[in-house]
Amino acid sequence: MTAPTDTPSATPSTPPDLDLAVLHHLRGDLEGAEAGYRAVLAASPDNATALNNLGFAAAQSGRFDEAVELYERSLAIEDGATARLNLGNVRAALGDLEGGIAELSRATELAPGDPTAYDNLGQLLMLQGRIAEAEAAWRHALAIEDGPRLRTALATAVAATGRLGEAAGLLHQALTLDPQFGAAWAQLGAVLLLRGDVASAGEALANAKRLDPDDPGPRRHLALALLSLGRTDEAVVEFGELVRLAPDDATSRVDLAVLHLSAGRAAAALTQLDRALEAGPDDDRARLHRAFALRELGRLAEADELLQAIADGDGEQADRARQALVDEAS
Structure with missing residues (x-):
């Protein structure tokens, strides 16, 4: 699952102390942000936004159990989509995929126009092997906000159902939107390998390697493509780099x-x-x-x-x- 794409939240009516804590958070000063949120909560224990944001900071610091408690306190005060989304991500990080899916599904109900909730839901469903549901979630996300990352994610689900031609089409669309999106090149290479188009796969995977030379995934597929093409010496080089990276x-x-x-x-x-x-x-x-x-x-x-x-x-x-x-x- 990708890292949560949410940010600390604030509302037009937030007190100045909360605004300052959010500013610290957005600047990456977690210690300052946490101190600010705790100060707000000392004065207003039922401030749902401060509880959510403090939970987000705790999750960023790897304190997932504490984050769950804070999100649940926030949701007991106000059933908000952001807190549901964040709680779903943390439950998944703790290994509770079913709980994460339940929270993210609720987030999509509360904020049907938020592509992030659908995207994260798709990732968890994919991890559970619920491919058709993952595809549906990513199609919802794409209907809200098109982009190369979401098209690549959707292609993952489509390819998993064996619709390799359709998956390749989605990946080409993603690369039309952003020719420098390495994940789409990597996924396209893997799909083309499965289709038996080894030469084209090698070209796609070489592009993926160029864009992210430290990612071992495309290198492994590239090495396999080179072997299939009879370019054994080049495959040895790729496997050598692969074991260096991993x-x-x-x-x-x-x-x-x-x-x-x-x-x-x-x-x-x-x-x-x-x-x-x-x-x-x-x-x-x-x-x-x-x-x-x-x-x-x-x-x-x-x-x-x-x-x-x-x-x-x-x-x-x-x-x-x-x-x-x-x-x-x-």
């Missing part, structure tokens, strides 16, 4: 190791596999290819011992390990 990404480390093995670089493969196994010691795919790397390095006893251990188990790689042992014996 050192705990064991899957990409194993993929990189497999490429090293296929190119005869067993020592480099073994380095990557050992790192992958530090993160997941029971990863049978990493263990199997570690055995293959050990064989290439002439460490046959270690390789056979590892292959036997995999073969004796019931993991996905057990059959391959047994076959490798048979091939060696024959």
Whole structure:
């Protein structure tokens, strides 16, 4: 879920002390803002806006339980859309997706013209796998406020239903609105990969990488596209950058190791596999290819011992390990 796009609220009738606290908040001075809100509440304990804003500051500081209490106090005084939206986001951050969806649904009822509530609702519904409802929420948001981010979000739901052509169309529309929107390029690349248009996918993903070189997602898809295009050396470079950006990404480390093995670089493969196994010691795919790397390095006893251990188990790689042992014996 994206970060809440709301801001601290004020009304034309707010007291000057509250206006000053909001100003601190908008400037990023959370400590000053919290002190201001608490001063307002000391004088007016039932000020729903101050309670909501103090809850927002608490959530920004990671104090989610405190934020829930403050939002609920605000809502007990005044059932406002902003507090409902904020409470929904915090419930989701605490892992309560159902509670978050309920709050955000209420926010859309209270403020049917607010695209943020529909957008955040769509994200939570998507996380729950309620794809049709997520699509409907994002279509509501788009009807209120068009933009590349919402079109990209809608394309995510559309693609999840298998309507890849329609999803690609939405992403092209998003990029017409903003050709520099990296998330749309990344999503377009993923959709084109699924459609089998690997060359176009590679171009889209290269654009996504250019716009956000530190995002590992497009790099992984780009590496896979390059492999499909037979551009193995370039794929190795991308996987290398990927494990640099995401050192705990064991899957990409194993993929990189497999490429090293296929190119005869067993020592480099073994380095990557050992790192992958530090993160997941029971990863049978990493263990199997570690055995293959050990064989290439002439460490046959270690390789056979590892292959036997995999073969004796019931993991996905057990059959391959047994076959490798048979091939060696024959």
